Amino acid sequence: MPNKFLTLGIESSCDETACAVLEGKDKLRSNIISSSLALHGPFGGVVPEIASRHTLECIDHVLARSLAAARYSLKNINLIAVTRGPGLIGPLLVGVHFAKTLAYALGLPIVGVNHLEAHLEVNFIARPRLPKSFMGFVVSGGHTVLVLFRNGKYHYLGETVDDAAGEAFDKVAKILELGFPGGPLIDKLARKGDPLKIPFPVSKTKGAFDFSFSGVKTAVLYYVKRNPRWKREIHDIAASFQRSVVASLVGKSVLACERNKVSTLVLGGGVTANSALRKTLSAEAAKRGIEVIFPELIHTMDNAAMTAFSGYARFRKHGGASGNIMADPCLSIGV
Numbered sequence: 001m002p003n004k005f006l007t008l009g010i011e012s013s014c015d016e017t018a019c020a021v022l023e024g025k026d027k028l029r030s031n032i033i034s035s036s037l038a039l040h041g042p043f044g045g046v047v048p049e050i051a052s053r054h055t056l057e058c059i060d061h062v063l064a065r066s067l068a069a070a071r072y073s074l075k076n077i078n079l080i081a082v083t084r085g086p087g088l089i090g091p092l093l094v095g096v097h098f099a100k101t102l103a104y105a106l107g108l109p110i111v112g113v114n115h116l117e118a119h120l121e122v123n124f125i126a127r128p129r130l131p132k133s134f135m136g137f138v139v140s141g142g143h144t145v146l147v148l149f150r151n152g153k154y155h156y157l158g159e160t161v162d163d164a165a166g167e168a169f170d171k172v173a174k175i176l177e178l179g180f181p182g183g184p185l186i187d188k189l190a191r192k193g194d195p196l197k198i199p200f201p202v203s204k205t206k207g208a209f210d211f212s213f214s215g216v217k218t219a220v221l222y223y224v225k226r227n228p229r230w231k232r233e234i235h236d237i238a239a240s241f242q243r244s245v246v247a248s249l250v251g252k253s254v255l256a257c258e259r260n261k262v263s264t265l266v267l268g269g270g271v272t273a274n275s276a277l278r279k280t281l282s283a284e285a286a287k288r289g290i291e292v293i294f295p296e297l298i299h300t301m302d303n304a305a306m307t308a309f310s311g312y313a314r315f316r317k318h319g320g321a322s323g324n325i326m327a328d329p330c331l332s333i334g335v
């Protein structure tokens with residue numbers, strides 16, 4: 001492997017279109033993200049067709065910016081790593097075909113990357129190697145999934161049976177007329193509210209490591225409908241809703257570590273930017289001797305640094321794929 005082995009990461013699984021250049025194993029030379037979030041705002045959620053069109057319109061520009069920021073050109077690149085799922089089929093197809101075309105034209109190897117694995121593995125960018133075992137927890141707008149990494153493989157433990165945690169934040173923000181995306185807005189409001197004021201219950205699930213957030217969202221909806229003066233209590237509603245979601249996330253992820261005798265919990269995904277989740281999970285894990293690894297804030301949202309890093313590790317282990325990579329919107333982790 002040459003000293004300056006360069007991996008170009010390409011990510012377009014949802015509303016972000018991103019390219020990153022990774023030098024060697026851990027030197028991130030650029031990390032450019034173009035988000036279509038503002039375009040989805042009026043609809044209160046990501047509109048798949050708008051996301052696809054945005055990716056199609058900006059992906060070559062994002063690539064050019066990423067190469068310029070890294071001070072490299074396409075002819076310096078050694079490997080292409082592209083997110084192949086899970087996510088929205090439209091933007092995934094654009095990203096995968098863009099990457100395959102580049103690989104073909106430049107005669108480069110290409111690797112397909114699992115977006116969920118990449119969310120977790122980006123945490124190891126500055127660490128010597130993946131630990132032998134860890135509990136992985138992806139909490140984002142599209143996923144809430146717990147996986148055990150052991151013996152070099154991901155083993156699926158559970159996931160949400162309805163809304164993902166971030167989706168619940170976004171839907172509650174819509175009920176509270178706050179805007180989109182809802183997570184950061186609720187996080188901010190909640191800082192001035194009483195988290196114990198309103199008991200919004202989280203539904204129980206059959207599987208010990210499954211999650212359910214559609215009930216707590218509906219509880220907020222009914223509370224707002226029953227209380228015409230709810231706007232006066234908006235801080236308490238936000239704090240109480242957030243407390244319920246965070247309690248569920250913390251309780252089950254810590255239990256998963258204890259039951260599987262794992263002492264490292266690795267987080268990934270947009271919701272891991274949540275301040276209450278960071279604080280509560282760190283405190284509860286510390287009490288039990290569990291090390292919690294949160295991504296840097298810049299790496300919580302979708303980005304291509306994680307794609308490049310995960311793709312490079314995969315390439316070192318298994319080599320490149322033929323050009324025959326397919327986008328898979330339902331790609332699982334550890335199933």
Ligand code: KG4
Nearest residue numbers: 140141142166181183184270271274301302
């Ligand atoms: O990982 P991500 O960028 O995209 C997906 O792959 O889904 O996550 C986006 C989600 C949105 O639902 C957003 O509301 C949520 O992450 N989010 C937060 C916070 N920041 C972003 N949720 C709670 N608190 C936050 N501070």
Ligand code: ZN
Nearest residue numbers: 119140269302
């Ligand atoms: Zn994501």
